[in-house]
Amino acid sequence: MSVKAAKHARELLLKEYRGVLSTHSKAMPGFPFGSVVPYCLDAQGWPLILISRIAQHTHNLKQDAKCSLFVGERGAEDVQAVGRLTLLAEARQLCDQAAIDAAAARYYRYFPEAEDYHRAHDFDFWLLEPVRWRYIGGFGAIHWLAQVALANPFATAAGAAAVDAGGSEQGMLEHMNADHASAIAHYVALAGLPTQLPAELVGIDSEGFHLRIGQSVYWLAFAAPCNTPVEVRQAFVSLARAQAWPTDGAVSA
Template sequence: MSAEAAKHARQLLLKEYRGVLSTHSKAMPGFPFGSAVPYCLNEAGWPLILISRIAQHTKNLQADPRCSLLVAERGADDVQATGRLTLLAEAVLVTDEAAVMAAAERYYRYFPESSDYHSVHDFDFWTLQPVRWRYIGGFGAIHWLDHVALANPFAGLQGGERGMLEHMNKDHAAAIAHYVQQAALPATAEACMVGIDSEGFHLRIGHAIHWLAFPHGCTSPGAVRQALVAMARR
């Protein structure tokens, strides 16, 4: 049951791309401080955020890196009956130059508009290193989980995620459009594939991010190709 709950929790984390970051208030000691933040997942499967150095939540994290990220299923009519996930984490500032470049390359795929204010203002990348997870899959489906995150086997791999994304966006726009239609996603703008992991892929449509699951798990680029072809032929 815990493995199944962890899978559902991870899929919720993948499907959403924004949550509520709660930090320990520096200005009001003893009180939690909540902020809405967008995120994507790094190569380890941990949330990656980009926040301003002058923001209150950044000052809070600098004083105490313990935090939580609440992610809830979007568009829910009854929030009590739908999935929500709370990640208890230690926030870690990304400082290594190579790691910053890798974080930027990944994050800007999901949120390209953020590259402008990142270059003008003082923003930094932080990763939320998991400590424990609390997943509620609906009424009565409550779980404490120690292992939810799953490393992306294609991140940083030569001919891996980045190469597959470039190939799909350049040569298979029709297939991507078919995935959008097949999943009944809003076709308000041209879809762009921005992320691939072992369990599915992310599409960016306008400012919105959508994750679609593969028919089965994929452990190699060849398996990803077969899964994408199968989905295109449905």
């Protein structure tokens, strides 16, 4: 397996926050059924979606949990020359209340508008458990990937134990949003992102962090991977002092 391809596949899944969910049609057996869904990644790094019980794709998944999520780089002039990913997965509805609460807390950070229709309508959280990846990095750069490291070290149970030290993802997010709004604004300006609305930090992983501006989500890469909360802090401090975005950084709207 190409380590580089696996890294790029993971980054593409992080950069985007919506894709095409393909399910097996219940109404038209034998035909695939595609629909657009927003998603964020859970602590395991698996796509988390919120879908209506009356939606066609939900009926399809209840009959056959095998599905795929297609994610491509948006805004490209030549879609065949840029990265795209088809994630083959088994869909699983979350039924345990603790798991639902954890999923809701994460999902609403990325999509706060979803909280209203989740409460008012029959929507459920589903996880897409990866089975195999098909990543294409451009012409001729085609890879089948059996496994890709996905887990977020700052969102796992181990990371949650470090809340008192501000080492969990949630603790770091609360600290940055409450005490370092000027630094976040600097990241936005440095990366050339829209400045009309305030930005909020909504996710931190070992590779970078997510900002929400209005209803758009942007992923910005750290200059180097961060394996500890101390390294995350150092990366944020370095970016706050930077005059230009690190050349290896990645930005996605």
